[in-house]
Amino acid sequence: MLLVSLIIIQGCNTQHEGVILSYESKSDSIISLMTLEEKIGQMSLFTSDMSATGPSIRNDYTDLIRQGKVGAVFNAYTVDFVRGIQKIAVEESRLHIPLIFGYDIIHGHRTIFPVNLGQAASWDLEAIEKSERIAATEASAEGLNWTFAPMVDISRDPRWGRVMEGSGEDTWLGSLIAAARVKGFQGASLADNNTILACVKHFAAYGAPQAGRDYSTVDMSDRSLYEWYLPPYKAAVDAGAGSVMTSFNEIAGVPSTSNHWLLTDLLRGEWGFNGFVVTDYSSINELVPHGVASDLKQAGELSVNAGVDMDMQGSVFLEYLNELVKSGEVTEKVINDAVRRILIAKYKLGLFDDPYKYCDKKREAEEIMTPEFLEFARGFVAKSCVLLKNEKNTLPIPSGVKSIAVIGPLADSKADMLGFWSAAGQWEKCVTLFEGIRNRAGSSVNILTAKGCNVNDDDLSAINQALSVARKADFVVLALGESKDMSGEAASRADISIPGVQMILAEKIIKTGKPVAVVLFNGRPLSISELDKMAPAILETWFGGTQAGNGIADILFGDVNPSGKLTMTFPMNVGQIPLFYNSKNTGRPINPQNPYEKWKSNYLDSPNTPLYPFGYGLSYTTFAYSDIRMNKNSFLENEKVVASVDITNSGDRDGEEVVQLYIHDLVGDVTRPVKELKGFKKVLVKKGETVTVTFSISSDDLSYYHHNMNFTYDPGEFALYIGSNSAEERFVKFIVQ
Ligand code: BGC
Numbered sequence: 001m002l003l004v005s006l007i008i009i010q011g012c013n014t015q016h017e018g019v020i021l022s023y024e025s026k027s028d029s030i031i032s033l034m035t036l037e038e039k040i041g042q043m044s045l046f047t048s049d050m051s052a053t054g055p056s057i058r059n060d061y062t063d064l065i066r067q068g069k070v071g072a073v074f075n076a077y078t079v080d081f082v083r084g085i086q087k088i089a090v091e092e093s094r095l096h097i098p099l100i101f102g103y104d105i106i107h108g109h110r111t112i113f114p115v116n117l118g119q120a121a122s123w124d125l126e127a128i129e130k131s132e133r134i135a136a137t138e139a140s141a142e143g144l145n146w147t148f149a150p151m152v153d154i155s156r157d158p159r160w161g162r163v164m165e166g167s168g169e170d171t172w173l174g175s176l177i178a179a180a181r182v183k184g185f186q187g188a189s190l191a192d193n194n195t196i197l198a199c200v201k202h203f204a205a206y207g208a209p210q211a212g213r214d215y216s217t218v219d220m221s222d223r224s225l226y227e228w229y230l231p232p233y234k235a236a237v238d239a240g241a242g243s244v245m246t247s248f249n250e251i252a253g254v255p256s257t258s259n260h261w262l263l264t265d266l267l268r269g270e271w272g273f274n275g276f277v278v279t280d281y282s283s284i285n286e287l288v289p290h291g292v293a294s295d296l297k298q299a300g301e302l303s304v305n306a307g308v309d310m311d312m313q314g315s316v317f318l319e320y321l322n323e324l325v326k327s328g329e330v331t332e333k334v335i336n337d338a339v340r341r342i343l344i345a346k347y348k349l350g351l352f353d354d355p356y357k358y359c360d361k362k363r364e365a366e367e368i369m370t371p372e373f374l375e376f377a378r379g380f381v382a383k384s385c386v387l388l389k390n391e392k393n394t395l396p397i398p399s400g401v402k403s404i405a406v407i408g409p410l411a412d413s414k415a416d417m418l419g420f421w422s423a424a425g426q427w428e429k430c431v432t433l434f435e436g437i438r439n440r441a442g443s444s445v446n447i448l449t450a451k452g453c454n455v456n457d458d459d460l461s462a463i464n465q466a467l468s469v470a471r472k473a474d475f476v477v478l479a480l481g482e483s484k485d486m487s488g489e490a491a492s493r494a495d496i497s498i499p500g501v502q503m504i505l506a507e508k509i510i511k512t513g514k515p516v517a518v519v520l521f522n523g524r525p526l527s528i529s530e531l532d533k534m535a536p537a538i539l540e541t542w543f544g545g546t547q548a549g550n551g552i553a554d555i556l557f558g559d560v561n562p563s564g565k566l567t568m569t570f571p572m573n574v575g576q577i578p579l580f581y582n583s584k585n586t587g588r589p590i591n592p593q594n595p596y597e598k599w600k601s602n603y604l605d606s607p608n609t610p611l612y613p614f615g616y617g618l619s620y621t622t623f624a625y626s627d628i629r630m631n632k633n634s635f636l637e638n639e640k641v642v643a644s645v646d647i648t649n650s651g652d653r654d655g656e657e658v659v660q661l662y663i664h665d666l667v668g669d670v671t672r673p674v675k676e677l678k679g680f681k682k683v684l685v686k687k688g689e690t691v692t693v694t695f696s697i698s699s700d701d702l703s704y705y706h707h708n709m710n711f712t713y714d715p716g717e718f719a720l721y722i723g724s725n726s727a728e729e730r731f732v733k734f735i736v737q
Helices: 002-012 023-033 036-042 061-066 079-092 116-120 125-140 161-165 171-186 222-229 231-238 260-270 296-306 316-326 332-348 361-366 371-384 433-441 463-472 502-511 529-534 548-556
Strands: 044-047 072-074 100-103 199-203 243-246 276-278 386-390 403-407 446-450 475-481 516-521 537-540 623-625 641-649 655-665 676-685 690-697 716-723 731-736
Touching: 023 332, 036 044, 036 316, 036 332, 044 061, 061 079, 079 100, 100 332, 116 125, 116 161, 116 171, 116 371, 125 171, 125 371, 171 222, 171 231, 171 676, 199 231, 199 260, 222 231, 260 296, 276 332, 296 316, 296 332, 316 332, 371 548, 403 433, 403 463, 433 446, 433 475, 433 548, 446 463, 463 502, 475 502, 502 516, 502 529, 516 548, 537 548, 641 655, 641 676, 641 716, 641 731, 655 690, 676 690
Parallel strands: 044 072, 072 100, 199 243, 243 276, 403 446, 403 475, 475 516, 516 537
Antiparallel strands: 386 537, 623 641, 641 690, 655 676, 655 716, 716 731
16 A cells, blocks of 8 residues: 555646656655666566467466556557556556557558558658548547558569558658658657557668568668668657557668667667667567577577567567666666657657546547548548559549449459458448449449459359449449558568459450449559559559448549659569569669660560559649749759749649659769659649649758768759659759769
8 A cells, every 4th residue: 555655646646746847857765766677577468369470479468457467468458458457557556657548550540541651652741641530539548549650661573472561662651651641640749638649660771572472581782771671760750659669570680679770779879769669579588580589588688689679479578678687788777768758758658647548438438430531531532542554544434324234353352452451440331343333433323243253262253243334334344453461560572463263253244345344452562553454544542441332432533633743653464573663773774665675774575664653643634744843954052943843734634643742963972873862742733723832851851871871962963854754754954063
């Protein structure tokens, strides 16, 4: 009893203190009361038995909480469930310290939005931030206060299944999106009851595994790491992300979870990060198979001394830290520092004031899947769709059609619509493509459907029936792609074409001569050159989430004009991977006039160019770009380079265009990419109207890591491109002194 009141006076009840102590000193007061075991407990995170997101779970986690051996729990949500667990911590453990509740809220919590790669294709930072605000509102209404997001891993390899969780291949855009997501989750203040702590992951460079295989080795130059992979994590940290998750991979021989340079020198030292670092799922244990620790005890020592504060699910801290402190291999200061960071997060979240702050039944009943959230989700689906091909204006579906056949294994598949990492999303509540089309078309149009085949097997038996359904219709929508589990974690593919016998189905349906629009569902760029040759229209829709079918129908019927643009290159074939827009010229660049010329950097059997480049996406209208104008051609270091272009909507409907600015540093201190995105604006241009888009860039935008790793620019000549995708060739040149 004495201990309890001591805690209340010294740390737990901020309302009744005469002096407002800083969170740090409050945490230190608590630390002074803790046994070593209790401190180690704060550094331990376990999954509940509600669901599991990794290979192992501990059934005794509630006993551990009771014993003060757990600091946070994940995979537990809903007010009653969370309250029950929190109650054990605050009523039955000796020090009554509340738990943090974490979860993978990756693209929505209950209202599921398009997968993150799809969201990025909207190029709409406000919408992205708002989606995280909604996700945080819903999650915090169900007991949660910590998300394992944003995932900001840059990736240039579509074989890697986790590209669906990221923003694509571009560092600059990825950094803006990373910051927007953190702001969305954490809102104005973590003290509010509808904001949650962000956890930027997976630190670092998890998106560059060799051969695109999940969990595989990462090896790259420091320059690539600093220039292409680290900035989005830094952007998230600068935006205030309260926690960071280590990655499974190694970088140049050092696994992230034992990388002192990464977690301490860079993250805390150079970047000034003051939140806490959690491992990925048992990644301390994985230091043993990585081959840098001979046993779990050594793994624990390496990771805690590298800068890890919290062990996710590995039980390594719980089992070995005590011994390691006693033997002097780990100092108690390291432990105290880690515990302090975790307790400070609990203070920031307001858990010491009210451990049940996120357990509000009223909020749970009222703030989940509201009509407003669903409406926003529907709009976000439409924003994320990318029109890849539209020969002879096949789309939108002409208004006079009397019957539409929605064919394919993904035509009416509720279970797939959520995509991987669907948090607490309920697949039964998803709107399929078939349902969305039926909702929109109304009773005057006959909507038929047939599966035709499965996503990924060799069964041809249902194709004929699908053909006869297609023949009866005026218009066919053909839903092809991957199932939701073909991307995401542990879902790399060596062959990224459309799986199973779907291409056989596609060929036969297209040969009927009916107008056909292909709707693609997938979590990564696919290799679809054959489909591109055959299909008159292709709409990339990713996995749209709860409102998938309605949002896609808005595009198919022309209620919304598509404006999404790819943030990851679609290759012509799988052998070109990794293929990305910001590549180098090389000393023997390909000759575009003769792409197969000998002694050039090319292939014997494939062009170098992609099927669809980064930044690409069509609209139902057309946009004409004027020449680029600049304020002048020669600049001093501190002068702004201002460039403008006029965009005229030359088609017959209003539309939004993502206008993109790229630069090319023509002569660098080290070799530079042929193009680098440095600006974009998404503008609405009404039909027949012209808008002027103006960009302003500074010498910072032209800077990069020189051979001595100084971040600076090269005086000299630059090319500046403005266009509707990364392959466009409209440019001007300028000089910076
Ligand atoms: C994933 C993380 C995730 C964690 C917890 C891991 O397997 O790599 O992204 O946050 O599980 O579910």
